Amino acid sequence: MSSTILEQARKAVEGKELSIVFPEGTDKRILEAAIRHNEEGLIKPIVLGNKDEIQKAADENGLNLGDLEIIDPANDSHFDEFVEKFVELRKGKNTKEDAEKMLQNTNYYGVMMVKTGLANGMVSGAVGTTGDTIRPALQLIKTKPGVSRVSGVMIMVGDNGEQYVFSDVAVNITLEAQEMAEVAVESANTAKLFGIDPKVALLSFSTKGSAKHELVDKVAEAAKISKELAPDLAIDGELQFDAAIDPTTASKKAPDSNVAGQANVFIFPDLQAGNIGYKIAQRLGGFKAIGPILQGLNAPVNDLSRGCSADDVYETAIITASQAAAE
Ligand SMILES: CC(C)(COP(=O)(O)OP(=O)(O)OC[C@H]1O[C@@H](n2cnc3c(N)ncnc32)[C@H](O)[C@@H]1OP(=O)(O)O)[C@@H](O)C(=O)NCCC(=O)NCCS
Ligand SMILES: CC(=O)OP(=O)(O)O
Numbered sequence: 286m287s288s289t290i291l292e293q294a295r296k297a298v299e300g301k302e303l304s305i306v307f308p309e310g311t312d313k314r315i316l317e318a319a320i321r322h323n324e325e326g327l328i329k330p331i332v333l334g335n336k337d338e339i340q341k342a343a344d345e346n347g348l349n350l351g352d353l354e355i356i357d358p359a360n361d362s363h364f365d366e367f368v369e370k371f372v373e374l375r376k377g378k379n380t381k382e383d384a385e386k387m388l389q390n391t392n393y394y395g396v397m398m399v400k401t402g403l404a405n406g407m408v409s410g411a412v413g414t415t416g417d418t419i420r421p422a423l424q425l426i427k428t429k430p431g432v433s434r435v436s437g438v439m440i441m442v443g444d445n446g447e448q449y450v451f452s453d454v455a456v457n458i459t460l461e462a463q464e465m466a467e468v469a470v471e472s473a474n475t476a477k478l479f480g481i482d483p484k485v486a487l488l489s490f491s492t493k494g495s496a497k498h499e500l501v502d503k504v505a506e507a508a509k510i511s512k513e514l515a516p517d518l519a520i521d522g523e524l525q526f527d528a529a530i531d532p533t534t535a536s537k538k539a540p541d542s543n544v545a546g547q548a549n550v551f552i553f554p555d556l557q558a559g560n561i562g563y564k565i566a567q568r569l570g571g572f573k574a575i576g577p578i579l580q581g582l583n584a585p586v587n588d589l590s591r592g593c594s595a596d597d598v599y600e601t602a603i604i605t606a607s608q609a610a611a612e
Contacts, residue, residue: 290440290448290575291600293480294607295327303328303606306404307598308391309412310334310355311342318598323353328606331356331404333391358394367397374400374425387421396421399584406605410588411598415455419579422586429583434460436468437577437588438475439563444571450476450483450550451566454559455577455588462503466510469552471580473518476550478611486529486548487511487522488558492538495525504554519544526551578604585609 305322309315310332316339319330331354332339343350358364371384371393379387387393392413398404399422410418419435428435437455442448452472453460460468465487473483487508491501501523508522521544528538528545535546553559567574577588585608587601 289446290442290479291603294603297607297610298327298603301606301610303405303609304331304403305329305602305605306331306333306395306398306407307602308333308395308407308409310339310391312411313342313346313348314411314593314595314598316343316346316348316350317595318602319353320348320351321595321599322602323351328602330354330602331398333358333395335359356394356398358388358391361394363398363401363403364388367394367401370401371397371425378424390421392418393421393425396425396586399586400425405609406585406587406602408587408589408598408602408605411591411593414591415577415588418588419456419586422579422582426583426586428581432471432581433467434464435579435581436471437579438472439574439576440479440481440578441563441566441572441574443573448479448481448549449566449572450481451559451563452550452552452580453556454553454563455579456556458556460507460555462506463510465504465507465552465554466514469507469511469520469550470515470518472550472552473515473520475578475580478608481549483518483550484544484548485511485518485520485550485552486524486526486544487520487552487554488526488529489523489554490525491523492525492528492545493523493542495538500554507552521545521548522552524548575600575604578608584612 307315319332322330368384395407436453438452439454476483487504489504504523521542527534529548532546539545566572585605587605
C-alpha cells in the first residue's frame with residue numbers, strides 16, 4: 286500500500302484501541318492478518334467461526350493463534366440478544382426464525398457486533414462474494430443520513446506514488462443521475478479522508494456533448510446535480526477518460542473545465558465500467574488497488590476482493606479502523 290495512505294490511516298488509529306471483526310475465520314489470509322494485528326496491537330482483531338475449525342485451519346497453515354480472540358456465534362452469550370435486536374431492526378421484514386438462521390452466518394453476526402458497538406468495524410469478502418458480504422450491512426447498518434446509496438471506491442496507487450480514486454467499482458449496478466451525483470460527492474469526501482485533494486470527473490464516452498445519447502445525458506445531468514450539492518468542489522462532466530486525465534487532450538476537448546486534465550477522482554457511469562476499469566488499471570497498468578472501501582454506511586464495513594492477499598486484509602483492517610476513527 287502507498288505508505289502515505291497507510292501511514293495516514295495508522296496515525297488516525299493509534300491509541301484508540303479500535304476493534305475489527307473478521308467473519309471468515311478459517312481463511313488462511315484472514316488468520317495471518319488477524320494474528321499479525323493481534324501481535325502488533327494497533328487494532329484489536331476478533332475472528333468469528335467454529336473454534337475447532339479455526340484451530341484446524343491454523344494448524345494446517347503452520348499459524349500460531351496465540352491469544353487471538355475467537356467468537357463462535359453458535360455459542361456466544363450475545364446470540365439471543367442479537368436475535369431480538371435483529372427482528373427489531375428488520376421491522377417486519379424478517380421473523381425470529383429468520384434471525385436465528387441468518388445469525389448463524391458470520392457476516393450477519395459480525396455486522397450485529399458492529400451495530401451494537403461490540404466491534405468498531407468489519408472486514409470480510411476474502412471468501413464470499415461482494416453481495417453476500419455487504420448485504421447484511423446494507424440491511425442492518427443502513428446508510429448515513431443524507432446518503433441514499435452505499436457505494437464502493439478503490440484507491441489506485443501507482444509505482445511513483447500517484448493516487449486516484451475509482452468509484453463506484455463495487456456496489457451499484459446502475460445509478461440514476463441524482464444517485465450518481467451523491468456518489469460523486471461521497472467519493473470526494475473519501476478522497477479527502479485519505480489525504481487526496483479531490484478533482485472529480487464524471488466519466489462517459491463523450492466529452493461535453495461530443496456524442497448524443499441518453500446515457501451521456503444522464504452523466505451530464507449527474508455532473509450538474511453534483512455541482513449544486515457541493516458548489517465548492519472541483520467537479521465536472523461528462524468527460525472521457527483521456528480528457529479527464531491528460532492535459533493536452535483536455536485543452537482540446539474541454540478547455541474551460543476546472544477538472545479536465547487534472548482529475549484524480551473518477552466516477553464511472555455504471556458498475557460494468559467501474560469494476561472492469563479498476564481491474565485493467567490493476568492488472569495491466571500495475572496499479573495497487575486498495576479497497577473496495579465502502580462509503581455511505583452508518584459504520585465501517587469493508588469488502589475484500591476474493592483475489593486479496595494477507596497483506597491486503599491487514600491493510601484493509603487499518604483503513605476500516607481509520608474510517609471508524611473519523612466518525
Ligand atoms: C449490493 C447488492 C448485493 C444488493 O443486492 P440485493 O441484496 O439483491 O438487493 P436488494 O434490492 O434485495 O436489497 C437488499 C437490501 O439492501 C438495500 N440496498 C441494496 N443496495 C443498496 C445500496 N447501494 N445502498 C444502500 N442500501 C442498499 C436494500 O434497500 C435492501 O434493504 P431492505 O432489505 O432493508 O429493504 C447488489 O446490488 C449487487 O450484487 N451488486 C453488485 C456486487 C458485485 O458483484 N460487485 C462486483 C464485485 S466488487
Ligand atoms: C472488488 C471485486 O471485484 O471483488 P471480487 O474480485 O471478489 O469480485
